Amino acid sequence: MYENETYFDRTTCSEEELKQRETPYDKKADKTARKEARAAKKAEIKAAKAAASARKEARSSGGMGRKVMISVSLGLCFGLFAGLGFYAVRLGTDHFFPAESDNAIITELPENLVNLPVTDKKPDSPVSYVSYVVDDVSDMVEDVMPAMVAIVKNYTSTGLNPWGQIYQKTNVSGGSGIIVGETDTELLIATNNHVVEDAESLDITFIDNSTAQAVVKGTDTDMDIAVIAVPVSALSQETLDSIVVARLGNSDELKLGRPVVAIGNALGYGQSVTNGIISALDREMTSEDGSTGRYIQTNAAINHGNSGGALLNMNGEVIGINVARIDDGVVSVEGMGFAIPINAAEPIISELMQRETRIEKVEEGDMGYMGVTMQTVTEEVSAMFGFPRGVFVREVSKGSAAEAAGIRVGDIIVKFDGQRISSNADLLETIQYFKAGETVTVTVKRSENGEYVDRKIEVTLGSRPAENE
Numbered sequence: 001m002y003e004n005e006t007y008f009d010r011t012t013c014s015e016e017e018l019k020q021r022e023t024p025y026d027k028k029a030d031k032t033a034r035k036e037a038r039a040a041k042k043a044e045i046k047a048a049k050a051a052a053s054a055r056k057e058a059r060s061s062g063g064m065g066r067k068v069m070i071s072v073s074l075g076l077c078f079g080l081f082a083g084l085g086f087y088a089v090r091l092g093t094d095h096f097f098p099a100e101s102d103n104a105i106i107t108e109l110p111e112n113l114v115n116l117p118v119t120d121k122k123p124d125s126p127v128s129y130v131s132y133v134v135d136d137v138s139d140m141v142e143d144v145m146p147a148m149v150a151i152v153k154n155y156t157s158t159g160l161n162p163w164g165q166i167y168q169k170t171n172v173s174g175g176s177g178i179i180v181g182e183t184d185t186e187l188l189i190a191t192n193n194h195v196v197e198d199a200e201s202l203d204i205t206f207i208d209n210s211t212a213q214a215v216v217k218g219t220d221t222d223m224d225i226a227v228i229a230v231p232v233s234a235l236s237q238e239t240l241d242s243i244v245v246a247r248l249g250n251s252d253e254l255k256l257g258r259p260v261v262a263i264g265n266a267l268g269y270g271q272s273v274t275n276g277i278i279s280a281l282d283r284e285m286t287s288e289d290g291s292t293g294r295y296i297q298t299n300a301a302i303n304h305g306n307s308g309g310a311l312l313n314m315n316g317e318v319i320g321i322n323v324a325r326i327d328d329g330v331v332s333v334e335g336m337g338f339a340i341p342i343n344a345a346e347p348i349i350s351e352l353m354q355r356e357t358r359i360e361k362v363e364e365g366d367m368g369y370m371g372v373t374m375q376t377v378t379e380e381v382s383a384m385f386g387f388p389r390g391v392f393v394r395e396v397s398k399g400s401a402a403e404a405a406g407i408r409v410g411d412i413i414v415k416f417d418g419q420r421i422s423s424n425a426d427l428l429e430t431i432q433y434f435k436a437g438e439t440v441t442v443t444v445k446r447s448e449n450g451e452y453v454d455r456k457i458e459v460t461l462g463s464r465p466a467e468n469e
Contacts, residue, residue, distance in 0.1 A: 137261055137314070141273050144316045147246035149189055150205040150265035151175040151214075151228075151308065155198045174268030176309030177204070177228070178246045178318060181353055186217075186229040187243075190349050191308030192323055193219045193226045197420065204230055205270075208242045215359050218352035221420035223293065224323060225345055226308075227352035246310065249317030251296065251341035254278050262300040262322055262337065264309025276300030276337075285324070285338060295338040296320045302337030311339040318342050352418075358433035368434040368461025370407075370442075371400020376423040377412060388445040388452055390414040391427055401462040407444065412452070415443035436463040 153173045161167055175195030181188035189204065196202060202214040212234045219226040232240070258278045266272045280297035298311065302322050311320035320339030362368075373395035377387045390412040396403050407413075413421050416430050417440040434440060439460045445452040 137273075137275060140312070140314065140316045141261065141263070144246065144310070144312060145263070145271065146207045146242055146244045147179045148207070148263050148271055148310060149177045149179065150268075150270060151177050151189075151191060151195055152203040152205070152268070153196060153199045154201045154203070156200060174265050174305040175307050176264035176271075176305065176322070178308070178310050178321070179243060180227070180246060180248075180349055182232070182245055185232055186357060187232055187235065188217070188353050189214065189228050189230065190321065190345070191226050191228060192321065193221050193224045193420070195308045196226050196228060202228060204228075206235075206239050206243055208239055210236060210239045212239075215357060216419075217357045218355040218418055219420065220348045220352065220418060221415065223340065223345065223348050225321070225340065225348050225352070227349060227355075229357045247317050248342050248346060249313055249315065249319040251319045251343045254281060254296065254313075254319060254341075256281065259314055260298055260300055260319070261312045261314075262298065262302055262306060262309065262339075263312065264302070264306030264322055266301075266303045266305045268305050274301040279336070283338065293340065294344075295323065296341055298337050298339065300337055302339075306337075321345055355418075361432040362435050365464075366435050367464055368431055368436045368438055368440075369400075369464040370402045370431070370459060371397035371462065372402045372407065372413075373397075374413070374424050374427065376425075388412050388414060389422055390445065391421055391424055393444075401459055405442070405457050405459040407442065407457060407459070408446070411444040411446050411455075413442060413444050414454075415441075417441060431461075434461055436461050 151174065153175065155171055155173070157169050157171050159167055159169065173195075175191060177189040177191040177195075179187065180190045196216050196219070199216065202216075203211055204214050205211050212230050214228040214230045217227045217229045256278055259275065260278060261273060261275045263271060263273050266274075276299040278296065279299050282294050283297045284292060284294050296311065296319070300311070302324070306322045307324065309322045310318045311322055313319050319342050321342065322337065322339045324338050372393050374391045375394050377390055377392050379389070381387060382389050391414075393402075393407060393409055393411045393413065396407055396409055413427065415421055416427055417434070419426075419430050421427050421430070437460065439458055442457050442459050444455050444457060446455045
């Protein structure tokens with residue numbers, strides 16, 4: 001009998017079942033059998049799970065491989081079509097825009113670029129260049145410095161003391177110059193007119209620190225240009241061997257941003273070098289005497305004493321004559337210096353260089369004479385009546401050189417032979433270098449239709465009469 005079984009129908013069992021039922025019940029063996037069955041079932045379930053996981057991993061591995069293969073195939077296709085596209089563009093460009101040269105593309109380079117050839121190429125291959133910007137200008141400065149000079153002007157100024165008494169004072173001012181020519185007898189130097197104006201003497205210092213005196217050969221006050229001359233006989237052979245004549249450039253070719261170098265006797269301490277760029281071109285400015293000019297503007301430092309010095313390009317060519325910076329005693333602006341363009345200055349310099357150098361005053365009996373009575377137009381008179389600065393003609397003598405030339409009463413003499421005339425003393429001092437019979441150009445301001453206009457009058461000087469008229 002099975003455990004807990006109380007009755008069964010023997011008629012429904014087979015002989016074998018009856019035999020088993022008649023076997024005594026073994027509880028321990030039955031428990032072991034059940035346990036083994038459960039373990040077998042668990043093992044079967046675990047095996048099924050393992051098989052399912054294996055199938056899943058197999059499917060996953062196969063999908064990644066397919067993705068990788070698809071990506072590689074797409075990349076190859078893109079590269080193939082991109083290469084074909086670039087090749088087609090190149091063929092079209094070569095067909096419609098053929099290159100003029102197979103070896104180089106030439107572009108305009110800044111002046112401060114230096115090209116160095118690459119030497120490790122085959123002999124028959126095109127030459128390549130490596131470009132770099134030059135910041136070191138020492139070689140250029142060394143070449144041009146012998147053409148630069150320092151100028152010291154000695155002059156006398158007149159003023160009033162607190163008690164209303166007139167006094168005179170000896171003064172010294174500094175400037176700069178550029179050697180622009182040399183003849184058998186003279187060394188010619190260009191500078192600003194205001195550097196040499198009213199000078200009683202001019203001391204020139206050269207590259208070897210030797211000094212010599214110069215005289216004014218000619219000036220143009222409107223352009224603020226002067227040429228002074230040093231006798232060659234006053235210079236030693238060592239000095240002559242150490243100096244050079246400056247090379248002039250072309251200021252019409254300048255462009256904004258081009259590098260420049262300014263050289264001058266800044267503050268009277270001797271030659272100094274500053275650098276910068278072209279900040280502006282054709283800049284209009286009005287000077288203290290009312291004249292208007294157009295200048296090169298640069299941020300290279302131009303200080304007092306630099307006037308008359310050189311503004312140079314990177315080739316060491318003079319492209320301008322330094323003239324000023326903004327400094328009216330109230331406002332002083334750094335980085336705004338100005339220079340006269342050399343193309344505007346060169347014709348005037350050439351004309352002044354051709355003038356006769358007047359070193360010695362003529363004998364009093366041989367001195368030329370105009371025959372006018374004059375009065376200085378002072379700053380106060382000019383401001384009060386609106387007269388130009390110069391010498392007012394109060395009277396013209398009968399039969400005089402001035403009358404014959406056409407000078408009139410009311411004219412204001414402002415130049416004599418190109419020299420600026422600001423007072424009676426200026427005219428008397430200038431005329432002492434001219435003999436009777438010489439013809440000079442006298443520039444006057446003449447009132448016409450309510451405004452003053454320039455008139456240049458050729459005057460052949462007469463002889464001074466026995467008694468002054």
